[in-house]
Amino acid sequence: MTSDSESPFLQSARRTLQLEQEAVGALISRLDGDFDRACQLILKCTGRVIVTGMGKSGHIGGKIAATLASTGTPAFFVHPGEASHGDLGMITPGDIVLALSNSGETSEVTALLPLLKRMGIPLISMTGRNGSTLATHADAHLDASVVREACPLDLAPTSSTTASLALGDALAVALLEARGFTAEQFALSHPGGSLGRRLLLRVSDLMHQGDRLPQVALGSPLRDALLEITHKGLGFTCVVDGQGRLEGVYTDGDLRRTLDQYSDLHALSVDDVMTRPGKRIAPDILAAEAVRIMEDNRITALAVVDDTGHPVGALHMHDLLSSGVV
Incomplete structure (x- = not known):
């Protein structure tokens, strides 16, 4: 509920949260066989999930990698710009790559495609455009598109990053459940926090x-x-x-x-x-x-x-x- 007496700040905040809520809600109906394939690919992976992305997508990718790693799926983030200048050596046979790009055309990310194909590394993409370069070259594509950004200029990544983050959480939880990941296993990766103490100490x-x-x-x-x-x-x-x-x-x-x-x-x-x-x-x-x-x-x-x-x-x-x- 809003009122005419509300400050512009509150009105803006409500509008932003409403738009982002709609963006996340729209993901549910778009989940399809590609999400299943992404999960199967990761479960079959004998190495790590390498998450990559530029800019705001990179920040979201870092959080997704951390969530995967703490819920039973070994993962870490690699900056795509650094990957082209030596950090690609961190990716080894047996790994799988999860690449984020709202446009699906980010040059630093697409530049990795030939190298990944040559190494035989499976690719999962998460983009806002199904027909983009990154989406069409992926073994599984996760559709994170949004109708519009919460930014009134429709420019700053807001709704799109929220949708990507939520989709990453959905992926991590689906994998957690498939692995039968337990609270005790979760605590083993959080031994320094209060959660780890509550779950580990007998x-x-x-x-x-x-x-x-x-x-x-x-x-x-x-x-x-x-x-x-x-x-x-x-x-x-x-x-x-x-x-x-x-x-x-x-x-x-x-x-x-x-x-x-x-x-x-x-x-x-x-x-x-x-x-x-x-x-x-x-x-x-x-x-x-x-x-x-x-x-x-x-x-x-x-x-x-x-x-x-x-x-x-x-x-x-x-x-x-x-x-x-x-």
Whole structure:
């Protein structure tokens, strides 16, 4: 909805977004067998996808290459001008080229055609003109044409670059799904970011174990449990039976409830006031899942147990915060 009182800036922005939305929407009906061929060619490729393009098409090509590379399709961008002056050596047999050009006639890009054909490198083109040089010489052509640019002069690449970017995303996602690409594989290419930490870290990577694991035996005086909680500093202790299996936990919250209900703590054993069976988690569970369990149950720590029910570690919300999982 627009109004006559809107500023020219808002009116211009709405018009631009509307035109670009229409440009992207029009791509859907134009997807055809060439898109299928492009996907098949890339899936059969034993090398890398080499993305190239000049100017604004080159900037979009760089982003497409990055998206492909992070979703399971090895790819990188080569500047077509530099390719003609030595960087063509980066393209090797087994690779495939994805070339972007709105006109399909960009000289720096079309100059590569004879060399690509001689090397037997398959070519996928993405242009705004089906009858262009680049489109007609490609093994598969992706139609990224637009009715008009969002630029009021119909000159600056706007709608056309948005359409190319969206078409590149469609290609990357189609390939991702065809490869059965997983979240864990995605995280492997993003190990430095918060996403990688959320997807890669497991409870076993963060838990306190060995001498740092708080635990007392069933039947222990409550005083021993309080000393263990204080000494280990995790806000709780595991309570184990004679075979070392987890029977329950005693937490800071349990202590507050104990103080409300009992006047003489010296007469209590930990069995009298502990929480049974206590929230627990396996060591191979993703750390992000541990966050969900803690949040759902409004707790700040979890006992980590193995398949036999023996405590092997303890995990605190502070560990998740400091690791960047939260």
